Amino acid sequence: MLQNLGPSSSNPHSHSSPPTSTPTGTSPAQPPPPIGGRRSSFGLNFLSNFNAMRSNHQPASPPTDNTHSFMSNSPTIANLNNYAMSTTLHDEAVANAQSSTTNSDSDNLQLSEPETDLLESEEDRNGMDKDGFFSVRLTPLIDHSSSASGLYFSPVIRKIKPEANISIGRYTEKNKAAAHAPQGSSAPIVFKSKVVSRSHALFQCNEDGQWFLKDCKSSSGTFLNHIRLSPASQESSLMPLVDGDIVQLGMDYRGGAEEVYRCVKMRCEFNKSWQRKVNQFNLEIHKKLKNLQINTEEPSDLAECAICLNKIEPCQALFISPCSHAWHYKCIRPIIIKSYPQFYCPNCRTMCDLETDLDEDE
Amino acid sequence: MAALPKRIIKETERLVSDPVPGITATPLEENLRYFEVTIDGPSSSPYAGGVFQLELYLPDDYPMCAPKVRFLTKIYHPNIDKLGRICLDVLKDNWSPALQIRTILLSIQALLGAPNPDDPLANDVAEDWKKDEKKAIEVAKEWTVRFAKAKLEE
Numbered sequence: 001m002l003q004n005l006g007p008s009s010s011n012p013h014s015h016s017s018p019p020t021s022t023p024t025g026t027s028p029a030q031p032p033p034p035i036g037g038r039r040s041s042f043g044l045n046f047l048s049n050f051n052a053m054r055s056n057h058q059p060a061s062p063p064t065d066n067t068h069s070f071m072s073n074s075p076t077i078a079n080l081n082n083y084a085m086s087t088t089l090h091d092e093a094v095a096n097a098q099s100s101t102t103n104s105d106s107d108n109l110q111l112s113e114p115e116t117d118l119l120e121s122e123e124d125r126n127g128m129d130k131d132g133f134f135s136v137r138l139t140p141l142i143d144h145s146s147s148a149s150g151l152y153f154s155p156v157i158r159k160i161k162p163e164a165n166i167s168i169g170r171y172t173e174k175n176k177a178a179a180h181a182p183q184g185s186s187a188p189i190v191f192k193s194k195v196v197s198r199s200h201a202l203f204q205c206n207e208d209g210q211w212f213l214k215d216c217k218s219s220s221g222t223f224l225n226h227i228r229l230s231p232a233s234q235e236s237s238l239m240p241l242v243d244g245d246i247v248q249l250g251m252d253y254r255g256g257a258e259e260v261y262r263c264v265k266m267r268c269e270f271n272k273s274w275q276r277k278v279n280q281f282n283l284e285i286h287k288k289l290k291n292l293q294i295n296t297e298e299p300s301d302l303a304e305c306a307i308c309l310n311k312i313e314p315c316q317a318l319f320i321s322p323c324s325h326a327w328h329y330k331c332i333r334p335i336i337i338k339s340y341p342q343f344y345c346p347n348c349r350t351m352c353d354l355e356t357d358l359d360e361d362e
Numbered sequence: 363m364a365a366l367p368k369r370i371i372k373e374t375e376r377l378v379s380d381p382v383p384g385i386t387a388t389p390l391e392e393n394l395r396y397f398e399v400t401i402d403g404p405s406s407s408p409y410a411g412g413v414f415q416l417e418l419y420l421p422d423d424y425p426m427c428a429p430k431v432r433f434l435t436k437i438y439h440p441n442i443d444k445l446g447r448i449c450l451d452v453l454k455d456n457w458s459p460a461l462q463i464r465t466i467l468l469s470i471q472a473l474l475g476a477p478n479p480d481d482p483l484a485n486d487v488a489e490d491w492k493k494d495e496k497k498a499i500e501v502a503k504e505w506t507v508r509f510a511k512a513k514l515e516e
Contacts, residue, residue, distance in 0.1 A: 244456075306459070306460035307369070307425060307459045307460065308368065308369050309368075309369050309372045309373065309462075310368070310372075334426055335426075335459070346458040346459050346460040347458070347460045349458070
């Protein structure tokens with residue numbers, strides 16, 4: 001990975017001087033990565049309940065599952081994942097020892113295990129979905145601990161074919177339709193903010209599922225991880241993006257006191273549509289949580305709370321995220337309220353929307 | 363001083379009971395939030411054979427914010443500056459409270475194995491690295507012998 005190092009001192013991911021606050025120490029590797037850069041795992045896989053879960057019913061086999069395919073494009077993190085393997089194996093041994101007491105439970109789960117492969121194969125390595133689309137999901141970056149909050153908007157999901165573009169611009173009478181386009185369409189992305197130019201920027205995706213961002217001569221600028229891509233009214237080059245990047249359109253005008261003068265700050269997720277469907281892991285956790293309430297005699301093998309490191313036990317107030325990670329409510333609360341209704345899972349770094357309609361599916 | 367959160371006690375215990383190969387972290391008796399750390403250079407890197415000393419401090423709002431970590435041993439690396447400060451995403455914006463002391467130290471060890479001159483902290487080193495990687499690696503080896511091995515032979 002290190003050899004095909006990307007270009008440019010203008011790369012917004014690199015620092016030109018020792019930074020006071022690193023905008024992104026992130027994304028060490030900005031080279032357009034061969035695989036659709038998924039930074040989502042971050043070597044956190046081995047921390048999350050995921051592996052601990054799996055280990056209980058896959059005693060003999062090492063975790064050859066998605067831990068690899070989810071691997072990020074950052075060399076440091078990629079390495080970490082390798083390191084993590086050994087740790088995981090060790091932890092598994094421990095987990096296995098513990099789980100021998102809860103056989104009945106793991107037997108149930110074993111039956112459904114093979115389906116996992118089906119779920120995974122729905123999407124290929126690049127993150128292309130089965131219809132040949134790549135996806136982007138934009139969620140407003142909310143931080144209630146800061147006074148300068150950007151424009152609030154409902155999360156936007158768009159899908160495009162390789163080599164296609166999606167334009168990003170201001171909401172006008174002419175593009176009204178785009179504002180109401182269904183999630184997952186290829187419609188332009190529009191925002192009701194006056195600091196966004198009519199033709200502000202665009203997303204592009206190449207054949208490998210690598211996404212790019214370009215400023216299209218916007219007057220108030222496009223920022224990638226806090227760094228402006230081009231001066232006013234000048235087009236920028238195509239900047240490679242990675243999962244989790246923060247994009248800002250324009251700057252607050254008149255202090256952003258009025259909603260329409262607020263800039264748009266959003267976190268981008270790429271090619272993760274697989275994560276939004278119900279998967280085996282979600283089902284298993286759901287089952288385990290049910291057992292947690294009913295069967296208080298058997299020790300629960302639900303993993304510990306990643307924040308306080310204590311076990312999750314009956315009669316404790318819990319919070320379970322849409323990605324099926326669980327913590328004590330008390331432990332996770334600061335993270336929930338910080339960016340409500342968006343929730344950024346500390347275990348798997350999925351962005352979840354806590355205001356999602358509850359009757360949406362089925 | 364306020365009582366030490368249980369999480370820190372737990373992490374400390376686990377660092378002892380289940381140590382990470384090639385990494386040690388020992389809290390000071392007088393300040394259990396301050397750790398003396400050593401990391402072995404990864405074997406396939408120019409830092410192989412070196413033992414690097416670091417300091418790690420857990421701020422008051424840990425684990426809601428990242429530990430502060432700094433190299434004490436001089437090291438020639440594009441992402442580590444003269445003062446030992448480290449440029450690593452998980453120590454800054456990408457910190458997650460699900461990470462721990464052990465995972466952060468593993469990340470740092472991984473950073474030694476994968477220097478990234480395109481996201482530099484030490485600009486001079488990064489430039490040398492980009493201009494002539496072979497030579498830069500030689501210098502890194504030399505520094506490892508001079509600063510990270512000398513200690514061992516004392």
